Amino acid sequence: MPQLFLNEKSCGTKADPDRVNRAMTDMVRAVLAVAREDRAGTLLVSGEPVTALQLAQGHAIQKWIGSPGTKDLWQRLAILQSKWPLREAFPEGETHADVEYRHDGDAVEGLGAAHLTGGLGISLPVDSRWDTDRLTLVREELVDDEDGGSAVTEVDVVHAARREHVATHLPWIRRGANSARQKAVESLRSGTELWARCPELFPTLQFTPLAEQHFAELAEVWVRPVGERLGELQDAVSDWDPARQPIAPQWRSYVRTEFESRRRLCWFPDTDGKNHLFDWHCDFLPKPGRMHFRLLHEERTLRIAYAGRKLDV
Template identity: 80%
Template sequence: MPQLFLNEKSCETTADPDRVNRSMTEMVKAVLAVAREDRAGTLLVSREPVKSLQLAQGHAIGKWIGLPEAKDLWRRLLILQAKWPYREVYPEGETYSDVEYRHGEEVTEGLGAAHLTGGLGVSLPVEPRWDAERLALVREELLDDGGSHVTRVEVPHAARREHVAAHLPWIRRGADTARQEALAGLRSGAELWGLRADLFPLLQFTPLAEQHFAELHEVWVRPVGERLGELQDAVSDWDPVRQPVSPQWRSHVRTEFQNRRRLCWFPDTDGEKRLFDWHCDFLPSPGRMHFRLVHEDRTLRIAYVGRKLGV
């Protein structure tokens, strides 16, 4: 679960309103870039409720929400899990009252919480010091003898969407682990279908695909889930401009032979029949999944899963 801790110090500036609004937009895009990799697991942690945030002195979040270009970002941000204050995500009974973190001369509670819990700090890049992939902190821990132990540490951090790229391996490892744990307990295609939005948020499905999932044999449920995970990972990296044909697939994916394409026409989301001839296999043979690429949405849409068509 990628826990993102909002750095409260980045919200205490006196910058001009336009700069503050641009910085909030950049930070929200970074948060959503993390959520794109693991929507179900992404948790935004802040000092106070997100709706009550002050983005700068005298600059309430409502001033940013009111911007036309912020409306969709705000809607998507509200969908994410959120908690406040920081201590709500600490282990039960733990307060960490004997540990303090500083960036420069300032105590940074949010960035400290990120380091304590293995999370990621996020900031508004209003000031250059917050515009970085990693931030150096001074950690001071009180000892039982009345002394203290001081160390220098780093915390992973993002203030812009571009910063998230440096942390993708960590985010994906966590998402993959959570996905594998969820798949391990499934016994039916209907259960897998019910979790599709949480486990595979980037993939699309036709309305009739639900029926095919419901008819899956139990032995196919986990292999299908694993293939869906590979497809999810492939489209998460896909740039149709640089890769106009297809994403970089994680398993053996190909289009159907010409003489079999007549079998691959299915009703799409608008009811029109379209060709879904891209496909992949899953074991035990002859399991097949059919889909088509949706370049304009940078994803793919699945129409069929089950026994190889025509066999």
């Protein structure tokens, strides 16, 4: 679960409005890049509500929201989970009042909270010092001894201000997402429960209108295997670049198209109301479980039409 902590110091500049708006756009795209990998677990943490943010001196977030080309970005940001103030992201009863973090001599509460919780710091790349994928902070912690002194150390915090920075952290983000997703799948007992969790657990995948019916009819023994296959498909299309892989993604399990003689069985109504061929498929145990889908190259994803017993068997 990647908690994203806003670096309040990156919002205190006197930069011109156009530069601030461009920086905010870059940062929001970075946040959404993280959410693409783990939509369910991505949590935006700031010192104040997102709608009350001051992106720079005299430059409220509403000025960015009203600038050209930001409507879609703002809508997508607004639906993400968020918390404020920072202490709400700490374990219950923990304040970390005995620890302070600084960067270039300035106290940085948001970045410090990111380090304390194993999260990711995010900044507006207005100042070049925030335009990086990792930051070194000075941590000072009170020591419980007779002298009442403190211990000072240097620590690194994972950080992003642009999508390019997020790309360097993808393995770390995915490990956390996959672990949380696997735990969620293991807790499910029915296809109906699995269907209800699909948007958060597998946000990149799409489904036909009738897919819900097939999921509801899944036997309990198939629920976890189907969830695991969905996770593998999610990971495959998340990495897919159709320009480099024009045929299909690099699959995480055995995936193939149907034999010519069986393709007549693989036509299902799609979202446009027309029948389409869903002959790409994968198996799941116990046999003869099978899931059918078709690739959507332009959208860099796939749409699932069927999950259940192998067709015509």
